Every structure is written in C-alpha cells, then in structure tokens.
Amino acid sequence: MSLALTRGVSRAAGLAALLLVTAATTGRADLAVLAAPFVLGPALALTGGRPTVRAGLRLSAARAAEGSTVDALVTVVAGGADVDLAEVRLAARPGQAGVRPYLVALSAAEQRTVALPVAAPRWGRHTVGGVTVRPTGRGLGERGLAVTTPGAALTVLPQVQPFAAADHALPARLRAGNHRSRRPGPGVEPVAVRPYAAGDRLRQVDWRTTSRTGALHVRATTTDSATDVVVLLDTLSDAGPPGGTVLDTAVRAAAGIADHYLAFGDSVGLVQYGGRLRTLAARAGRGQLARAQEWLLDVRPPLNAMVAERSEPWSPTTRHTAALVVALTPLLDERTAVLLATLRRRGAMVVAVDVLPAGAVPPPGGSAEADLARRLWLLEREALQARLGELGVPVVPWGGAGSIDAVLAALVRVGAAPRAGVR
C-alpha cells in the first residue's frame, strides 16, 4: 500500500539521516542524541498504520425557520488506527454561509459526533453538506483517504412577517368565526334590546328591561362570522437584492397574512400566478397554516421570459370572487393589473399590496437617458396604480404590521354599501 506521508515526517526522517551521517563522519556522538527523537518520532507515526474513517451526516432538525440555526451532526468513526487529527469540513453551497471546519482526534475504533452549527438559509428546500472528513494518523505522520458523505435535506420555512389587521367585519359567508359582523343572529356582541318575538330563546331575555317596562324584552346580538381570504402571489417577475427579492417579500408576507386570518377562524387559500399556475384550496384551521407554509416552499418565478410570457391563465371561481383577495404583486406586469381589475368587476374585494423592494428601484444619478427612463417608468407605475384605484383596487405598499389595515377598513365600508354598478 502506498504511503501518504506528511511533510513533517519527511522532514524528521531527512534530518535524522543527516544528523546520523554527520555524527558518523565527524565523530560527534552528541549528534546521535539530537537525532534520537527524529528517529523515534517518524517510527512511531509509521507504525500506527494508515488512518481510515467512516462518516455520517444528519441534521438536528429537518425543518427550520429562516434565520434560525440547526446543527449538522457529523458522526466520525475511526478505523483500526489512531486518528490524531480528523478535519471535518461541511461543503458550502451557493446561498449558504460557510461553516468553519472542525478538527477532532480519535482513538482506533472510536466514534465521535461533532455538531457544526448551520444558519438556515433563505426559505425553500435545501441540501446541507455533504461533509468531507480528512484523517491524519498517529503523530500527524500519515494522511488517510478523505471520505465524503451525501448532503442532508433541510426545509426552511419562510419567516412569518408580522401582520396585524384590526378586527374588521369582512364580507362574510355564513360561517362561524371570530370577526364581528353587522348581521343579526346568535353571538356574544349585544347591539340592542328589543321586544320579544316568537322564536327568541329564554336566555336572551333582558330581565332588567322586562321588569321596568312590564313587557318581555330580549337582547339582540350580531353573529360572529368568518370569511374567505385568497392570497394571490404574482410571480410573473422577480427583482431585488438576494434575500430581499419580490418573491422573498411576497412569500414572507403571504405566510404572515395566512397566519393572521387563520388565527381568526377564516379560510385562507393561496394562488400563484405566473409561470405554472398553482393553487391551494381555501380551508380553515391551524393545519392550513402548515399546508400553506409547505405550499409556499415551492413558489418559483418562471424560468425565463418565454415561460413568463406563456403563463397559464387563472379563471377565478365564484368562491374566489366572494372572497377578500390580497394580491402580493410588484406591479411590474400589466397582466396582473388586468387580472385584479377583472376580479374586482366580478365582485371580489381586492387589495393590491406592492411588494417591490426599495432596492429594486434604480436610484437616480445615472446618465441623462437612464434618469429619463427611470422617471418614465415611475410615472407609468403611478398611472397604473391610479387606474387600479379608480377601479376599486387600492394599492398599498407592504410594510408589515398594520400596513394594509386602513385599506381593509375602507374595503369593509365599501363592501357594506350597495353594489349597484359593480359587475
């Protein structure tokens, strides 16, 4: 078997030979004393045998949130020889932060588990590793063959951007929920005291008013209702710096919106518009949040402009048009504006949330032509937003908690008004 000696062993052996030859030729016996460690050291290293290792990789958690840390647990098992130094190095992948290698020593047949902290990268499905382990044998004398393990799958869930809309009574389907509505019916929110009518329950009787007036009175309440929310992700175009692109903002915002409304007992559905059309049927319950987060992991922009051009059309159903549609869009493609206008005409309450990051807008200060083009583009964008506003689709920039609250309140007022003229 061929030897893979380190430079240190070669240096020690060479120096030992030089010292011994000099001692023999000059009669300087003290040089033999100098040579002794340089004879024993390499001999000790070479008798240790060639180091071999086996390695395995697993993660402390298969799922993590953006910004959190998981441990890559690397199990290193030494073969029949001592391993005085094993270099454990996790392969860096594009978009992932590098992890510093870890050095560990093992006796023959010993097993050690090394935990390397890995920062969870951007949301999505990732592979962490693999891991390469390079062993060096006894006395750092001989190098063994490096072994490499395959990578481990890591699912990174999108960071839930904080979103807190006030409790507005959205146009609700007749379903129990946590939103206060104006519809009279069984609930906990008292709105009036009225004379008893046939069908009223005994526990609704307001005894104080009844005793004062002498006639039976009951407390009238409004129902607590729920609504459908459809979050539309416009993936026709993507822009912005890595980690803060349109898609990143949209996905994190969608997770936040879904989390908020599902907590109120509403149904939340998701639609990806752009490239391949994907939908997640609207459902209620906490399980839907997990389904939504899983669904969001597979949101991708079209591979190229041709695919974007041939994006599958979306035909909204009646359920969609009866819902609150929150469109997360950078408004970079007119097809999205047309779709939102169509949804509004069919009766849906639509809010367009502008998720174009500030970094995606080119700053002024370039050439005169570039500045002119920039101004024209901004004017066109403003005009598009104004046209959408005229059609009843307010456009608000995404700003996290409460950023679309005012718009939702306005929409509630609009929704409560008669719909004459809106078709």
Place this chain on the structure above:
Amino acid sequence: MRLRPPSARVPVSRPAALTRAAAAGPSAVVAAAGLAVGPSGPTVTLAGPAVTLAVLAALTGLLAAVLPRGLAPSGVLLLLVGEHLAATAELSPVARTAVAVPTAAALWLVHALYGLAAAVPLDAEVDRSVVRRWLVRQRGVLLVSVPTGVVAVLLTGAVPRAAVLPVVAVGAAAALLVLPLLLVRQADR
C-alpha cells in the same frame, strides 16, 4: 407550527488561528533564542556573527510561522543544528552530550510545533482532544528517545560511562514510566 429555537452549543473548541499562532510562534522564538543565547552563554555568543545569525534565525522562524507548510521549518532546524555544532565545538564529549539533551528536546519541539501548525487549517475550530493528544505524543517521544539516544552514545564508547551515568539513570526511569503511555490506547476523550 412551533419551530426549534437556535441551538446553544457548549464551547469546546478554540479558533485555529490561535492554535497555529501558539504552535508556530514559539518555534520562531526558540529558534532565535537558541542562536542568540546558545548553550555557551549570552556573553560569548551575543556579538558579531552570532547576532546576525540570531536575526536570520528569527526571520526564518517568522517565515516558518507564517508558512509552516513550506521549506522554512527545515531551514530553522538546520540553523539550530549548525549553531549547536559551532557552540559546542570546544567542549568535551561529556559536556557536548549534556548540552545535546535540552537541544534535542528543543529541536524536536520546534519540529513538532511546525508540524501541528501545518496540519491545522487557518479557519478551523480545534477540539481539545487534538491538542491534548499532541501534547501526550510529544511528551512520550521526548521522554523515550532522548535517554535512549544517550544510552546509545554511551554504548558506542564515545563518552565515558561514569560521566553520564546519572543522565542514563534518570532517562531510563523516565522512559519506563512513559512507555505505557505510547503503547496503551489513548483514553483522552
């Protein structure tokens, strides 16, 4: 969904840059000091060519500390050997052998420190077990090999036995105590 919080790791390692500095830095110091001071004493060697040699050794040692994987460590060791030959030229065989014992230890430590520095990547974290095992190895090599070298010299008849008998006795005792450390499996986890 409740997610796992960021893990808290127990710090069990030290930055590799520190280890490398700790490994290679003293080598340069030992190399320079060995040449500047020398076994014959500072008053004899700290003048003229010795100072030049010391500066040369310090520079070589520094280069070796920065590039432990190159040829500089070999240069440092050769300089030390040359200095030992020059400094002990006028001494008796017994005195030379006595001086050779600490010189051999210093030479080996310089060599081993450069070897460790070369094996450690700059950006690595080093587990304690690596440093502990390295210390055990070097201690074992020195405590076994140096007395053995002295015994070998004694057996060749180059040095009068009576003159080095105490050294041999101490060395043999140390070797007997240390030998099990090299043969028995390390239990330093």
